[in-house]
Amino acid sequence: MGLFRLLFWIAIIAAAVWLWRRINRPRPAHRDSPAADKPMVRCAQCGVHLPREHALNRGERWYCSQAHLEQGPTDGER
Template sequence: MGLVRLLLFVALLVAAFWLWRRYIRPALRAQKQTPPSPDPRPMVRCAHCQTHVPQSQALQDGDRWFCSQAHLEQDRRQP
């Protein structure tokens, strides 16, 4: 009698796990299938530290780009 209860309990656990996975999996698939952004932001390299930053956040001085005001000023001070 104890073995039958154990098997029934295990079968219920397996069925519950299977149903849970079946319910959760479509939600996970929907999250993974987000389309990429249509236009990636252009990146530029800081002339001082060589770090890449988005062009919209960079500072331009002629044809050179800088990641911060401090790097722009340091570059201007150098001969």
């Protein structure tokens, strides 16, 4: 019976220490990714999404590269 009591109290103390450390653990600083703040656009040729600052535009359409800008929109986009 004495061994059972000893193991019981060790388990209770270990659980209390674990809970105390979990509650008092410093929170990691939450950083938003820089891409999350940037507006995204869709390429009219291939459909890939990219930040607007890296896209090329012609009129109201956006493109991911110079080659796609020269090719123009896909048939469904005209």
